[in-house]
Amino acid sequence: MKTIFHVDMDAFFVSVEELFDPSLKGKPVVVGGRPDQRGVVSAASYAARKFGIHSAMPLRTAYKLCPHAIFVEGRRERYIEYSHKVFDILNSFSPLVEMASIDEAYLDVTGAERLHGPPMQAAHKLHEMIRGATKLNCSIGVATSRLVAKICSDQAKPNGVLWILPSMEARFLAPLDVRKIPGVGKVTEQALHACGIHKIGDLAALDEPFLESRFGKWGLALAGKAQGLDAGGWFDAEIGAGDGAKSISHEHTYLEDTAEPATLEATLAKLSEMVASRLRESGFHARTLQLKLRYKDFSTITRAHTLDHATQIDIDLIEHTRKLFHTNWNGKPVRLLGVNASNLERAEGQLPLLDGDRQERWKKALSAVDRMRDRFGSGSVSLASAMDGGFRERVHESPANLPGRNSKSGS
DNA sequence: TCTGGGGTCCTAGGACCC
DNA sequence: TCTGGGGTCCTAGGACCC
Numbered sequence: 001m002k003t004i005f006h007v008d009m010d011a012f013f014v015s016v017e018e019l020f021d022p023s024l025k026g027k028p029v030v031v032g033g034r035p036d037q038r039g040v041v042s043a044a045s046y047a048a049r050k051f052g053i054h055s056a057m058p059l060r061t062a063y064k065l066c067p068h069a070i071f072v073e074g075r076r077e078r079y080i081e082y083s084h085k086v087f088d089i090l091n092s093f094s095p096l097v098e099m100a101s102i103d104e105a106y107l108d109v110t111g112a113e114r115l116h117g118p119p120m121q122a123a124h125k126l127h128e129m130i131r132g133a134t135k136l137n138c139s140i141g142v143a144t145s146r147l148v149a150k151i152c153s154d155q156a157k158p159n160g161v162l163w164i165l166p167s168m169e170a171r172f173l174a175p176l177d178v179r180k181i182p183g184v185g186k187v188t189e190q191a192l193h194a195c196g197i198h199k200i201g202d203l204a205a206l207d208e209p210f211l212e213s214r215f216g217k218w219g220l221a222l223a224g225k226a227q228g229l230d231a232g233g234w235f236d237a238e239i240g241a242g243d244g245a246k247s248i249s250h251e252h253t254y255l256e257d258t259a260e261p262a263t264l265e266a267t268l269a270k271l272s273e274m275v276a277s278r279l280r281e282s283g284f285h286a287r288t289l290q291l292k293l294r295y296k297d298f299s300t301i302t303r304a305h306t307l308d309h310a311t312q313i314d315i316d317l318i319e320h321t322r323k324l325f326h327t328n329w330n331g332k333p334v335r336l337l338g339v340n341a342s343n344l345e346r347a348e349g350q351l352p353l354l355d356g357d358r359q360e361r362w363k364k365a366l367s368a369v370d371r372m373r374d375r376f377g378s379g380s381v382s383l384a385s386a387m388d389g390g391f392r393e394r395v396h397e398s399p400a401n402l403p404g405r406n407s408k409s410g411s
Numbered sequence: 412t413c414t415g416g417g418g419t420c421c422t423a424g425g426a427c428c429c
Numbered sequence: 430t431c432t433g434g435g436g437t438c439c440t441a442g443g444a445c446c447c
Contacts, residue, residue, distance in 0.1 A: 185444060
């Protein structure tokens with residue numbers, strides 16, 4: 001029998017903003033951007049939620065609901081910094097920690113009674129430690145599975161601790177909406193409603209064969225979840241067994257849709273460079289590159305290409321995403337462009353297609369580029385046409401002696 | 412309501428191989 | 430000439446999460 005904690009920070013982004021500007025406290029605050037921008041709500045304070053504002057809601061809608069709300073852009077670096085602080089505390093509490101996102105984590109504290117006391121006492125202790133070190137509130141769910149611990153922390157919000165005793169899982173879950181099950185979104189909820197299933201208890205009362213015939217593999221997992229079990233997929237994994245990133249991506253939505261080829265190419269190059277830079281930073285090479293294109297009507301296509309040899313070099317990404325773009329763009333105004341790198345390989349070093357000497361020079365040049373970007377911002381250095389037409393004047397800012405792979409690179 | 416950006420996982424079909 | 434049954438890789442799309 002395991003003892004799992006799910007720690008979830010309360011209104012995380014908003015709470016961090018309040019640390020830097022205490023005058024925001026108690027007011028309706030919306031993190032995500034200005035209300036006249038394209039975008040959605042990243043986080044809303046509890047005061048803002050009273051007006052019906054919630055995350056993922058378009059900013060314009062939030063503005064209509066509460067025009068006097070305070071809209072802030074949000075500083076992601078700050079949130080990451082505080083996320084690290086929280087992680088350090090959790091890690092000091094139990095070695096089996098897994099950050100599930102920037103503001104939530106699972107801990108396996110099975111057998112830690114001698115160290116931290118019984119579950120409820122341990123949870124309160126951890127709650128105090130987090131509060132003490134960060135001045136931030138969180139909620140903690142305690143249960144025998146990740147699934148129940150997670151639903152539990154949600155029920156405990158805000159700033160609460162809730163423990164579901166072993167064997168009480170199904171009784172705790174039964175009266176809750178099926179939507180509370182992680183993985184059940186709008187679509188699955190509607191499908192379940194269509195079968196007359198509204199509460200988790202309704203789900204628990206059905207037999208597995210029925211659910212499997214209706215929802216396939218997912219139906220089988222749902223049957224287990226209704227009983228409070230970590231059935232299927234990610235939930236089954238041991239805490240702390242996470243094996244690193246599976247993909248790295250960047251995307252950009254234009255303030256206004258554009259069909260200007262130079263603009264689109266510049267964005268594409270920029271996004272490719274950002275992805276390549278992060279590949280190098282994290283020591284990955286990618287074999288699959290994917291382009292994402294979204295048009296005015298929100299219709300979205302993705303087109304992928306898998307390389308013979310994995311890469312982490314700007315010009316490789318730029319070349320391939322550009323090719324994908326030109327063979328798939330229909331010429332109509334574009335709302336969003338995205339670049340994704342997947343099929344990641346840890347492969348030590350090897351830059352394929354280059355001999356040892358050139359490889360070394362490339363590596364030095366590219367890490368110099370990354371250092372400059374760190375110091376002067378990602379816009380300061382560019383290898384290709386990432387600068388909206390004005391790149392020629394900037395090319396000399398690139399590190400000297402960039403060995404070109406073909407006549408196109410370099411200046 | 413006019414819909415961000417960063418991710419994960421799943422499905423389904425086709426190519427290809429034995 | 431009317432055709433099996435894996436297994437794996439690749440691609441595209443979609444549901445979902447924070």
